[in-house]
Amino acid sequence: MSVPYLDPAVGQYMRAHSSEPDDLLEALAARARETPGIPAGLQISADQGRFLTMITQAARARTAVEVSPLTGYSTLCLARGLSARGRLTCFADSREPATLAQPYWEQAGVAGRIVLRIGPIAERLPDLPFVPAVDVAFVNADAADCDLFYTILLPHLASGGLMLVAGTLRDGRIARPAGRDEATRAMDEFNESVAADDRVGVIMLAVGGGLTMIRKH
Numbered sequence: 001m002s003v004p005y006l007d008p009a010v011g012q013y014m015r016a017h018s019s020e021p022d023d024l025l026e027a028l029a030a031r032a033r034e035t036p037g038i039p040a041g042l043q044i045s046a047d048q049g050r051f052l053t054m055i056t057q058a059a060r061a062r063t064a065v066e067v068s069p070l071t072g073y074s075t076l077c078l079a080r081g082l083s084a085r086g087r088l089t090c091f092a093d094s095r096e097p098a099t100l101a102q103p104y105w106e107q108a109g110v111a112g113r114i115v116l117r118i119g120p121i122a123e124r125l126p127d128l129p130f131v132p133a134v135d136v137a138f139v140n141a142d143a144a145d146c147d148l149f150y151t152i153l154l155p156h157l158a159s160g161g162l163m164l165v166a167g168t169l170r171d172g173r174i175a176r177p178a179g180r181d182e183a184t185r186a187m188d189e190f191n192e193s194v195a196a197d198d199r200v201g202v203i204m205l206a207v208g209g210g211l212t213m214i215r216k217h
């Protein structure tokens, strides 16, 4: 478990007392590492993946949305947590997840739950239907895009629905003003605006590079 802003001994302890990713997730992660053009470090961490599966299960989600899949690892974690008749609609700029992850989605028996929408995400996302309402949305995008995707997705969320946004602590840089880059400043603005949004309840979790869980009232 890599939680760079935590004491390494605490991270090690957490890893030792959490479930490990299974062979299929490990195989997909290895395939992503070997694939040219997939930048290292963009895929969600194993602990984030486990959290996505568990929260989707706990929410008994039937309708989920993801922006964006890239390697398809987070997609597999979300799809596994859905009920058998659930649907996960994934917005991606390119076909990468389909070509890379499809065999793993099939092996997991969840390929039939996944619908890919390929094309410029900001243009495609507003086409998402309002019925059925979304139970769980997962946003793992560039910091500069998080506010736009949040703004578009929130009206689609069911009352009591959850939105999870990854990378919100920027691996700890968010709280170290000296080391801030443009993306960290953008994420800070996003975090400020979500915390002040009275339509939702918010908790920031020290999972992976930071994971914000947002519940619509």
Ligand SMILES: C[S@@+](CC[C@H](N)C(=O)[O-])C[C@H]1O[C@@H](n2cnc3c(N)ncnc32)[C@H](O)[C@@H]1O
Residues within 6 Å of the ligand: 037, 038, 039, 042, 043, 044, 068, 069, 070, 071, 072, 073, 074, 075, 140, 141, 142
């Ligand atoms: C953080 S990744 C999503 C990772 C995904 N959830 C997973 O588990 O594999 C998505 C972001 O990566 C950015 N990105 C950077 N380089 C990319 C590349 N070569 N292909 C696709 N997305 C890329 C995109 O702009 C997008 O906002």
